[in-house]
Amino acid sequence: xxxxxDNVSKSFGALKVxxxxxxxxxxxEALGIIGPNGAGKSTLFNLITGNLLANEGRLEFLGRDVxxxxxxxxxRMGIGRSFQIPQxxxxxxxxxxxxxxAAFGRGGREADMVDDCARILDETDLIRKANTVAGTLSxxxxxxxxxxxxxxxxxxxxxxxxxxxGLTEGECKxxxxxxxxxxxxxxxxxxxxxxxxxxxxxxxxxxxLDFGKVIGIGTPDEIMASKDVQEIYLGIxx
Amino acid sequence: MYRxxxxxxxxxxxAVAMLVxxxxxxxxxxxxxxxxxxxxxxxxxMLTLAQLWNLLAxxxxxxxxxxxxxxxxxxxxxxxxxxxxGWDPVWAIPLGGLxxxxxxxxxxxxxxxxxxxxxxIGTWVIAxxxxxxxxxxxxxxxxxxTSLPREATRNIIGTDAIQALFGVRDAAARDILAYWLxxxxxxxxxxxxxxxLRSRLGLALAAVRDNVDAAQSVxxxxxxxxxxxxxIAAAATGLTGALIFMQTARISxxxxxxxxxxxxxxIFIVVIGGIGTIxxxxxxxxxxxxLRSVLADYGSWYLMTLGVLAIVIMLFAPTGxxxxxxxxxxxxxxxxxxxxxxxxxxxxx
Numbered sequence: 001x002x003x004x005x006d007n008v009s010k011s012f013g014a015l016k017v018x019x020x021x022x023x024x025x026x027x028x029e030a031l032g033i034i035g036p037n038g039a040g041k042s043t044l045f046n047l048i049t050g051n052l053l054a055n056e057g058r059l060e061f062l063g064r065d066v067x068x069x070x071x072x073x074x075x076r077m078g079i080g081r082s083f084q085i086p087q088x089x090x091x092x093x094x095x096x097x098x099x100x101x102a103a104f105g106r107g108g109r110e111a112d113m114v115d116d117c118a119r120i121l122d123e124t125d126l127i128r129k130a131n132t133v134a135g136t137l138s139x140x141x142x143x144x145x146x147x148x149x150x151x152x153x154x155x156x157x158x159x160x161x162x163x164x165x166g167l168t169e170g171e172c173k174x175x176x177x178x179x180x181x182x183x184x185x186x187x188x189x190x191x192x193x194x195x196x197x198x199x200x201x202x203x204x205x206x207x208x209l210d211f212g213k214v215i216g217i218g219t220p221d222e223i224m225a226s227k228d229v230q231e232i233y234l235g236i237x238x
Numbered sequence: 239m240y241r242x243x244x245x246x247x248x249x250x251x252x253a254v255a256m257l258v259x260x261x262x263x264x265x266x267x268x269x270x271x272x273x274x275x276x277x278x279x280x281x282x283x284m285l286t287l288a289q290l291w292n293l294l295a296x297x298x299x300x301x302x303x304x305x306x307x308x309x310x311x312x313x314x315x316x317x318x319x320x321x322x323x324g325w326d327p328v329w330a331i332p333l334g335g336l337x338x339x340x341x342x343x344x345x346x347x348x349x350x351x352x353x354x355x356x357x358x359i360g361t362w363v364i365a366x367x368x369x370x371x372x373x374x375x376x377x378x379x380x381x382x383x384t385s386l387p388r389e390a391t392r393n394i395i396g397t398d399a400i401q402a403l404f405g406v407r408d409a410a411a412r413d414i415l416a417y418w419l420x421x422x423x424x425x426x427x428x429x430x431x432x433x434x435l436r437s438r439l440g441l442a443l444a445a446v447r448d449n450v451d452a453a454q455s456v457x458x459x460x461x462x463x464x465x466x467x468x469x470i471a472a473a474a475t476g477l478t479g480a481l482i483f484m485q486t487a488r489i490s491x492x493x494x495x496x497x498x499x500x501x502x503x504x505i506f507i508v509v510i511g512g513i514g515t516i517x518x519x520x521x522x523x524x525x526x527x528x529l530r531s532v533l534a535d536y537g538s539w540y541l542m543t544l545g546v547l548a549i550v551i552m553l554f555a556p557t558g559x560x561x562x563x564x565x566x567x568x569x570x571x572x573x574x575x576x577x578x579x580x581x582x583x584x585x586x587x
Contacts, residue, residue, distance in 0.1 A: 072457050087452040089445045092448065095577070099242075101456035110576070118580065153457060
């Protein structure tokens with residue numbers, strides 16, 4: 001298993017945002033996470049990346065206990081992430097965004113990272129805009145940059161947070177094709193997404209969260225057929 | 239095939255021009271009058287303070303309004319070295335840097351718990367507290383201050399040689415020595431910041447300034463970086479403060495911890511010149527010096543003019559005068575941008 005969560009809980013005062021979350025992800029899998037707004041999906045990502053620390057439970061990455069490890073250490077171990085709302089380094093160029101991620105996420109000299117950054121820019125269709133200041137990019141390009149920057153850290157586990165949100169159908173297709181390519185190379189992916197058709201075209205399993213609890217995990221067909229999921233997530237009374 | 243490049247023709251030309259300027263600056267006391275040397279000392283020390291504040295605020299995102307604490311403590315530590323320990327004023331200058339560094343540790347400990355405007359106010363409050371504490375130091379004149387002993391200022395290391403070399407009196411030799419030390423400081427500060435920005439840490443600084451969460455998510459240790467920048471800026475500000483008050487040879491808490499002189503003017507220089515660039519403070523200090531020369535006799539109108547000018551620049555040219563020039567001409571005298579060059583890149587080769 002590349003990632004294992006065992007009874008991970010997180011509370012903000014009386015509000016429980018992750019409630020004994022338990023699941024594991026085998027190496028090379030693509031797992032989708034769905035759930036209504038406020039279900040605790042992004043909080044779960046923050047717990048995995050170390051941006052938030054769990055109150056209870058245990059989190060293992062590549063067989064090592066990372067429950068108390070800070071975010072920077074987890075990046076260097078191989079957990080890369082994108083943000084729901086793109087957060088580029090606006091004053092830096094697209095290339096410098098990736099160079100920063102590569103130099104610090106993997107550790108090493110800038111000069112040694114150039115070819116790899118260029119390859120990722122090519123793969124995410126940003127190569128023409130390599131020297132464009134990130135603050136001037138369109139939404140699609142910002143989403144691409146989120147993906148590209150996460151890839152530049154050299155992740156074994158890639159966390160994508162609503163990367164298709166706000167895109168047109170055509171833009172979404174292009175992005176999904178890129179994510180499929182990345183997954184085909186063996187990168188493990190956990191992807192939070194509301195655009196279900198995009199999600200289910202890539203992931204092998206779906207996990208459903210509601211009020212911080214895992215209410216279902218299985219293949220997309222199993223999850224979509226589940227009465228609980230239909231009631232809670234899709235709002236269908238069964 | 240792709241290549242990373244930071245070098246530009248303008249950058250190379252600037253490096254050569256700076257080298258020529260520094261050599262000319264070293265030789266200047268042979269030709270220039272004492273008042274010119276004093277004016278240049280003022281320009282160089284203000285430029286050093288401005289580059290350091292720019293490092294903090296423009297690159298590190300740490301908008302401190304309390305840098306006068308480090309000027310003051312640096313100056314007082316130098317005075318303590320001379321008066322209490324009997325050191326030569328020049329050798330006591332590093333003591334100013336050390337004292338500022340030591341003060342920066344608890345300052346950062348408290349101030350880093352604050353964000354944005356609260357951080358700015360917090361640093362100002364700490365500077366005021368430091369001023370009030372130093373004013374209790376009776377051995378260095380308490381609230382009224384003190385002067386460097388005559389025997390200490392007469393026998394400053396190197397002044398005999400300067401007197402012999404240029405045929406000047408003791409006071410003028412002291413000014414030349416202070417000017418040379420200011421030249422060394424400004425070159426070290428500017429070159430050091432430029433080197434930092436071109437290093438891996440420069441990218442990390444920009445990332446932290448733009449977005450702390452995102453910076454951490456790619457492995458940048460934002461907290462450590464902020465500490466490092468704050469401590470470096472404080473120590474260098476302390477050295478500059480020690481040098482400024484070695485030249486004046488007189489100190490008081492109000493003068494050494496003056497928020498107007500050591501922070502407000504410095505912010506003005508950086509803002510009108512262009513924050514977040516090395517060129518900005520250089521241009522800013524020249525504009526500031528000219529305004530000061532022209533308006534100094536107009537009392538409070540001088541300060542009001544500076545304030546209005548700063549507001550106008552912030553509203554209509556938030557990147558400062560250098561930002562305007564750079565945007566129109568594409569000129570970068572101190573290029574730090576990493577450019578990827580290759581066939582598929584817009585504007586790339």
